Amino acid sequence: MNREDFIMLNKDIVYLDSASTSLKPKCVIDSMNDYYFNNTSNIHRGEYNEAILNNKLYDETKMEIAKFINCDKREVIYTSGCTSSINMFVLGYMKKYLKNGDVVLLSKSEHASNLLPWFNLSKEIGIKIKYIDLDSDYKLDYSSIDKLIKENNVKVISLAHITNVIGDIRDISYIGDICKKNNILFCVDAAQSIQHVKIDFKKYNISFLSFSSHKMMGPTGIGVLVGRYDLLEKMEPLFLGGDMNLDFESDCSYSFKEIPSRFEAGTMPIAEVIGLLNSIKYINNIGVLKIHSYIKELRDYLVSGLDKLDNIVVYNRNSDSGIVIFNVDKIFSQDVAIYLAHYNICVRAGNHCDKILKDELGVSNTVRVSLYLYNNKEDIDKLLNALKNIDKIYDIIL
Ligand SMILES: Cc1ncc(COP(=O)(O)O)c(C=O)c1O
Structure with missing residues (x-):
C-alpha cells in the first residue's frame, strides 16, 4: 500500500520494525523541509508572515488531532513523546490526586513507560500497584478487573490500547464503561494503537490519552497528551518558562496562561508539529x-x-x-x-x-x-x- 511514498524503501530493505518507529512518507518530510527552507520562525512571538503562518499550522494540528480522536482542541497538549506524556500526567496530576494506599491497576504486558512512572509513585507516596490477570494468550482477563475493583480501593486503570509485545487490542470501550461506573480514572497508552485503530476519547471515557508521532509516520521529538478538561484544570505544569506564563513580577508572583498553553513551556518542536499534521492527514486519506x-x-x-x-x-x-x-x-x-x-x-x-x-x-x-x-x-x-x-x-x- 503506497510504498512509493516511502523513500527509504528505495534501498533494498525489508522494514519489519514499525512498532519501534514507523517510516515517514515523503509528504511529511517535505512539510518539515518547507518550514526549514522557506518558513522558519518561532511561534506566538512574531508579527511577520512566517510567524503568523506557523501560529496557524500549530493550531491547525491541534484541531486535526481533536477531530482524529474526538476530543476538544483545548484538551490537546504537545509533549516530546508518549513517555513524556505519561510522565506529565502522572507527576502533574496523579501525584497530588492519589493518596497512600490507593490502588492503580496495570498489566504485566505494559511498556516501561506505563509502568515506571507508577512504580515511582508507589515509592514516593505509597500507592499500590495491582496487575490485571492475563489469560493463556497473554491477553487481559477481563473478569479479573471486576474482582480487583471489588477487593481494592482502585482509583486508576492505566493500560496500553495495543500492547507492544503481544500486540493484543484491548477493549477500551468496555474498560472505559467499567471505569465510569466505578468512578475510576482511565489512562490509555495509545503508542501502538493511534496508527492502527479508531480511538474515541469522549465515547470511551478516557481521562488521559498518550501517544507519539514517530510511530504514526510523523517525526520523532513530538508526542501528544490528551487530558479531560476538568482534570487538566487541576494538573500542574512540570516546566515553567516562556510562552506558558501570563504574567510575573519581581516579588516572585506569577500566573499561567489558559489550558493547554500552560503545559507547553519554551519553544516547542514546530517543524515536528507540522510534520505530525501531515502524518495525520496521510492516515486519514487512507x-x-x-x-x-x-x-x-x-x-x-x-x-x-x-x-x-x-x-x-x-x-x-x-x-x-x-x-x-x-x-x-x-x-x-x-x-x-x-x-x-x-x-x-x-x-x-x-x-x-x-x-x-x-x-x-x-x-x-x-x-x-x-x-x-x-x-x-x-x-x-x-x-x-x-x-x-x-x-x-x-x-x-x-
Ligand atoms: C505501548 C508503548 N507505550 C509507550 C511507548 C513509549 O513511546 P516513546 O518511546 O515514543 O515515548 C512505546 C514505545 O515503544 C510503546 O510501544
Whole structure:
C-alpha cells in the first residue's frame, strides 16, 4: 500500500520494525523541509508572515488531532513523546490526586513507560500497584478487573490500547464503561494503537490519552497528551518558562496562561508539529479501518508462513495487530536479528521494553516483527525464506 511514498524503501530493505518507529512518507518530510527552507520562525512571538503562518499550522494540528480522536482542541497538549506524556500526567496530576494506599491497576504486558512512572509513585507516596490477570494468550482477563475493583480501593486503570509485545487490542470501550461506573480514572497508552485503530476519547471515557508521532509516520521529538478538561484544570505544569506564563513580577508572583498553553513551556518542536499534521492527514486519506484490515491480512499470511517452519515458536498467534513475536529453537533472539540484518531485514529482538512480561511468557527475549501499511507479502516471503535457511546462521554471523 503506497510504498512509493516511502523513500527509504528505495534501498533494498525489508522494514519489519514499525512498532519501534514507523517510516515517514515523503509528504511529511517535505512539510518539515518547507518550514526549514522557506518558513522558519518561532511561534506566538512574531508579527511577520512566517510567524503568523506557523501560529496557524500549530493550531491547525491541534484541531486535526481533536477531530482524529474526538476530543476538544483545548484538551490537546504537545509533549516530546508518549513517555513524556505519561510522565506529565502522572507527576502533574496523579501525584497530588492519589493518596497512600490507593490502588492503580496495570498489566504485566505494559511498556516501561506505563509502568515506571507508577512504580515511582508507589515509592514516593505509597500507592499500590495491582496487575490485571492475563489469560493463556497473554491477553487481559477481563473478569479479573471486576474482582480487583471489588477487593481494592482502585482509583486508576492505566493500560496500553495495543500492547507492544503481544500486540493484543484491548477493549477500551468496555474498560472505559467499567471505569465510569466505578468512578475510576482511565489512562490509555495509545503508542501502538493511534496508527492502527479508531480511538474515541469522549465515547470511551478516557481521562488521559498518550501517544507519539514517530510511530504514526510523523517525526520523532513530538508526542501528544490528551487530558479531560476538568482534570487538566487541576494538573500542574512540570516546566515553567516562556510562552506558558501570563504574567510575573519581581516579588516572585506569577500566573499561567489558559489550558493547554500552560503545559507547553519554551519553544516547542514546530517543524515536528507540522510534520505530525501531515502524518495525520496521510492516515486519514487512507483510513484507519482500511489500514487495520490490510495489516490483519498480512499478519495472517505471516503467521501461517511461520507455522510451516518447524523450528519456530510463535507466542501471540491469536492477537489481532501487526505485531508477531517468535523464537527460533535454540537460537538467541538477538542472533536471529543479526542474521536477518545480513539480508537487510529489520526486526527487533530482546524484551521490547517490558521486563516483567517474562513472568507470564516464560521467556525474556523474543524476535518481534511489526508490520505497517508499506509492508507487503513479498517482505514476508523474504523473511520466511531467510528463516528457512537459518541452520546457516553461524556461518553467516560469526
Ligand atoms: C505501548 C508503548 N507505550 C509507550 C511507548 C513509549 O513511546 P516513546 O518511546 O515514543 O515515548 C512505546 C514505545 O515503544 C510503546 O510501544
